[in-house]
Amino acid sequence: MARVDLAGFNVDADILKEISASRPGSEDLTPETLSAAYARISRDPRPVGELRRLSRTEVDKARASNERIVFGLGHASVAEHAVFNFDVLEISRLAIEALEAHRLASYTEKSQRYIRLGEDFAIPSEVSARNLSAPFSEFVSRAFSRYALLVARLMASGVPDKMAGEDARYALPLAVHGQLGMTCNARSLEHLVLGLKSSALAEVRELADSFLAVARPIAPSLLRYMIPGPYHLQRDAEVATAVMSLLPDPPVASAAAARTRIPEGDVCLVDATHDGDARILAALAVPTLSCDYSTALASIRGLDHAGRSRLHAAVVARLGAYDALPREYELATMTFEVVLSAAAFGQLKRHRMSSLTTWPYDPTTGITIPPAIEKAGLADVLREGALEAEAMAMRLGGPGDPVASYAVLNAHRRRCLWTVNLREFYHVSRLREDEHAQWDIRLLTMAMSDLARGAFPVCAGHLGGKDIFQPAEG
Numbered sequence: 001m002a003r004v005d006l007a008g009f010n011v012d013a014d015i016l017k018e019i020s021a022s023r024p025g026s027e028d029l030t031p032e033t034l035s036a037a038y039a040r041i042s043r044d045p046r047p048v049g050e051l052r053r054l055s056r057t058e059v060d061k062a063r064a065s066n067e068r069i070v071f072g073l074g075h076a077s078v079a080e081h082a083v084f085n086f087d088v089l090e091i092s093r094l095a096i097e098a099l100e101a102h103r104l105a106s107y108t109e110k111s112q113r114y115i116r117l118g119e120d121f122a123i124p125s126e127v128s129a130r131n132l133s134a135p136f137s138e139f140v141s142r143a144f145s146r147y148a149l150l151v152a153r154l155m156a157s158g159v160p161d162k163m164a165g166e167d168a169r170y171a172l173p174l175a176v177h178g179q180l181g182m183t184c185n186a187r188s189l190e191h192l193v194l195g196l197k198s199s200a201l202a203e204v205r206e207l208a209d210s211f212l213a214v215a216r217p218i219a220p221s222l223l224r225y226m227i228p229g230p231y232h233l234q235r236d237a238e239v240a241t242a243v244m245s246l247l248p249d250p251p252v253a254s255a256a257a258a259r260t261r262i263p264e265g266d267v268c269l270v271d272a273t274h275d276g277d278a279r280i281l282a283a284l285a286v287p288t289l290s291c292d293y294s295t296a297l298a299s300i301r302g303l304d305h306a307g308r309s310r311l312h313a314a315v316v317a318r319l320g321a322y323d324a325l326p327r328e329y330e331l332a333t334m335t336f337e338v339v340l341s342a343a344a345f346g347q348l349k350r351h352r353m354s355s356l357t358t359w360p361y362d363p364t365t366g367i368t369i370p371p372a373i374e375k376a377g378l379a380d381v382l383r384e385g386a387l388e389a390e391a392m393a394m395r396l397g398g399p400g401d402p403v404a405s406y407a408v409l410n411a412h413r414r415r416c417l418w419t420v421n422l423r424e425f426y427h428v429s430r431l432r433e434d435e436h437a438q439w440d441i442r443l444l445t446m447a448m449s450d451l452a453r454g455a456f457p458v459c460a461g462h463l464g465g466k467d468i469f470q471p472a473e474g
Contacts, residue, residue: 005049008034010085010183028056031082031186032219036062039069039078063221079187079222084215086182091207092122093346094174094405098204102192103352105184112169112178112343112410113438114162116151119144120177125202126403132395139173139392139407146171146385150378157376166438167370170343170411171385174361186222189215193223198232200402266339266413267447272455275301276332276422280459281311283328308458316462321430321469329423332456336418336448341368343410344440351428354420362399363390367411368440382411422459425452434465 008031016029033055040051055062069078088099093112100107121140123133150168155161184192189211196208208226216223273279282297289296300308315326340348342361349356367386369379392407393399420428425448431437432445442465452460 007048007052010083013085028059030059030218031084032221033059033062035078035081035186035219035222036065038081039065067221067224076187079190080185082186082219082222084184084186084189084218086184086211086214087179088182088207089179090120090122090177091179092124092175092203092406093178093342093410094408095122095201095203095207096178096180097174097345097349098196098199098201099180099182099192099207100349100352101356101358102188102195104188105182105192107180107182107350109180109346110178112172112176112346113166116165117144117147117169117172117176121173121175122177122203122406124175124403124406127396127406130396135395136175136392136407139388140175142388143172143385143409146381150373150381153378154372154376157372159372159376163372167372170341170368170370170373170409171382172410173389173406174342174408174410175406186215186219190223190226193226194228194232197226198228267444267451268337269334269448269451269455270337270417271335272452273332273334276456277308277312277458279331280328280422280456281308283331284315284326285311305458309461312458312461319462319469321466325423325426327423329426329459330421332422332459334420334422334425334448334452334455336420336451337415338418338444338448339365339413339415340444341411341413341440342408343368344438344444345414345416346410347432347438347441348416348418348444351420351424353424354418354428357417357419359415360399360402361405361408361412361414363393363408363412364399365413365415367409368413369411371439385409386411422452422456425449425460426463429463430466432465433463435467437465 020029033052037048037051037055040055041048044051091099096109100109119141123136127133127136147168150171151164154164154167159167193208193211196204196211199205199208212223212226278297278300281303282293282300285300286293286296289299300311303311319325338348345358363386367382369382373379373382386409389407389409389412393404396404396407398404429445429449432441433449434442437445449460449463452463
């Protein structure tokens with residue numbers, strides 16, 4: 001019978017400090033011993049528990065082993081057994097976007113939807129260096145005043161307290177502070193720090209140093225190569241130079257984009273797997289047909305829509321609201337071009353099993369005005385804030401300067417590409433189309449679901465929020 005022993009689990013850092021203070025010579029309170037023990041499994045026949053005990057008694061040897069195996073031999077997966085938990089505080093929403101762009105970590109973020117916000121915000125060092133701290137602070141203070149005004153007037157118009165705060169936050173800039181809890185392994189942390197250190201924003205680079213300051217003393221053998229080189233620091237500028245030399249004339253929007261854009265949703269399906277339904281169903285049929293995939297695909301392509309639907313019905317017959325579709329659904333992918341508010345982007349970016357390509361915030365894409373604000377006759381209040389934000393962004397350098405994005409509001413929109421397979425999109429649809437989802441991301445996801453059903457009329461037929469599902473019978 002298989003055996004599972006608990007090798008460790010997350011422990012609060014304050015408890016570890018208490019243990020260390022009461023027990024001199026506590027060098028073994030490091031995740032490096034687990035990494036070293038697991039690294040030995042492939043070549044040492046002793047039980048894993050014994051290897052762990054040995055690593056704890058010989059920490060120096062464990063660290064030397066990690067350095068040799070991870071960096072000398074290149075077996076970086078060993079570093080994944082060392083896991084860290086971080087509290088991240090006093091960080092701007094803009095810097096949070098840079099942090100959470102790294103997908104191989106777990107984040108739980110303070111929600112501006114559910115929490116009434118105090119007037120805490122970042123004054124970037126670049127702003128201070130340009131002698132703009134005072135006008136920038138005044139700008140953010142006025143944004144908070146607008147936020148409070150919108151909350152009060154929305155509630156007076158009959159909007160519930162939570163919903164009022166949720167919509168009023170569209171008037172706040174990305175300089176506003178947030179906080180989050182983060183968990184990641186040492187290998188991911190090394191990659192994350194390298195990316196943060198390559199940022200054009202001082203706040204983000206300083207965040208990388210903060211991670212290292214608290215993590216490196218605990219696991220020095222697993223955190224080493226994190227200095228960005230020419231590839232990281234010069235790539236964007238060199239790409240921009242090449243683009244300008246090859247394409248000096250402004251491009252014209254393609255006719256294809258105009259045909260596939262949903263008028264009310266700023267969503268465009270730019271690519272989808274050809275014959276995705278047949279590809280998914282063929283992969284599901286292979287075990288029964290006992291043939292290769294190409295043969296099964298030819299057979300499925302011979303079925304009409306009714307036949308494909310009948311086969312698909314067998315897959316989803318017992319599907320529940322919280323069930324994941326089988327991995328065969330990953331054979332069909334879609335790429336959407338999306339123009340969405342910073343508020344909606346804050347939710348889309350959490351779906352890290354997809355690929356999200358972003359471009360800087362651009363005020364020319366306009367703002368998203370919450371329907372409740374429009375209905376209450378408060379749209380001009382938000383528009384006034386947006387104009388002031390755009391003026392401040394220009395003072396901070398304009399669209400070409402990353403620092404300008406600190407002045408961008410949650411209402412301002414950005415353009416991105418989002419590539420997602422159908423299996424993952426079902427998960428997104430269940431969560432973001434549910435009746436409890438925030439209205440902005442819900443409308444966006446509904447628009448994408450309509451396009452997905454057009455691309456995969458059989459296999460995308462059960463998209464929708466959790467609220468549309470009934471428990472499976474039997």
